[in-house]
Amino acid sequence: MQTTRKIILFSLMIAMVLSFSDCTKKNKVKHHDKTRVVQTTQILREVDSSCRALMLNQQTVMGVLYQQRSGEMKALAYQAFNIAKVMLDKDLADKSVNQHRTIVVDIDETVLDNSPYQAKCALENVRYPDFWLEWCKAARAKAIPGAVDFLNYAKANGVDVYYVTNRSNDVKEVTLKNLNDAGFPYADEKHLMVSTGESTKEPRRQQILEHNHIALLIGDNLNDFAQVFEKKSSGERMDLVDKMQDEFGRRFIVLPNAMYGDWEGAVYNYNYAQPDSVKIDLRLKGLKGF
Numbered sequence: 001m002q003t004t005r006k007i008i009l010f011s012l013m014i015a016m017v018l019s020f021s022d023c024t025k026k027n028k029v030k031h032h033d034k035t036r037v038v039q040t041t042q043i044l045r046e047v048d049s050s051c052r053a054l055m056l057n058q059q060t061v062m063g064v065l066y067q068q069r070s071g072e073m074k075a076l077a078y079q080a081f082n083i084a085k086v087m088l089d090k091d092l093a094d095k096s097v098n099q100h101r102t103i104v105v106d107i108d109e110t111v112l113d114n115s116p117y118q119a120k121c122a123l124e125n126v127r128y129p130d131f132w133l134e135w136c137k138a139a140r141a142k143a144i145p146g147a148v149d150f151l152n153y154a155k156a157n158g159v160d161v162y163y164v165t166n167r168s169n170d171v172k173e174v175t176l177k178n179l180n181d182a183g184f185p186y187a188d189e190k191h192l193m194v195s196t197g198e199s200t201k202e203p204r205r206q207q208i209l210e211h212n213h214i215a216l217l218i219g220d221n222l223n224d225f226a227q228v229f230e231k232k233s234s235g236e237r238m239d240l241v242d243k244m245q246d247e248f249g250r251r252f253i254v255l256p257n258a259m260y261g262d263w264e265g266a267v268y269n270y271n272y273a274q275p276d277s278v279k280i281d282l283r284l285k286g287l288k289g290f
């Protein structure tokens, strides 16, 4: 159902409930008619809950539009992989490196574009993990601009690519299919490191580092680069980025993601289970006005 139709439906429901309440007053329905009062309260709660969920989803629309419709997003992606190529060339020229070279990339919003999934959530007024398995199993995510060419360039220069993702083992096979269909190199069992329940990527990075030199880390989330960013507040994340500013565009290559990420989690103090009303308040409180 389209969002606009839902808004109309909710408005109608609210009107009906208010009308009913008004009616009960006019007709002086006796206080003992508790059943109707309970039913009305329940309806109001459901409408309120649906409206808040709708409001949260509507707030993601601009983020999804930015990912899907802005030339700027595309330009930033090309920029990221162009810089990655320059930095990889620099690393390749460094003769002091004697370990096997690798690049570590995240998958979602780094090499695969899941904006159609986010768009569906906004249009259907649902949220992750609704439809996530269906989306992954369809294996239809397109490549982020510039990603396929860059990673194939890396392969042509003898550099391995490890895909370190927090996708689960359930979708490993379909993720490999999606990566292969999109033209990515090293889309195989060895090079795809999914989550086994943990959200941190640090142990997997350490595992790669045991036998390899990591030339570049590429991701859309600060947690894709270093453990130090994990579970930090928005302010702490900002400060850490300032402290580590020399790494960005050098060893760390960042892709834009205005739809979701730990930047959003930080706004909620990483408590995604909070009621929508609280999340809406936290979002508003997070804004810096003048």
Ligand SMILES: [Mg+2]
Binding pocket: 106, 107, 108, 109, 110, 219, 220, 221
């Ligand atoms: Mg990602």
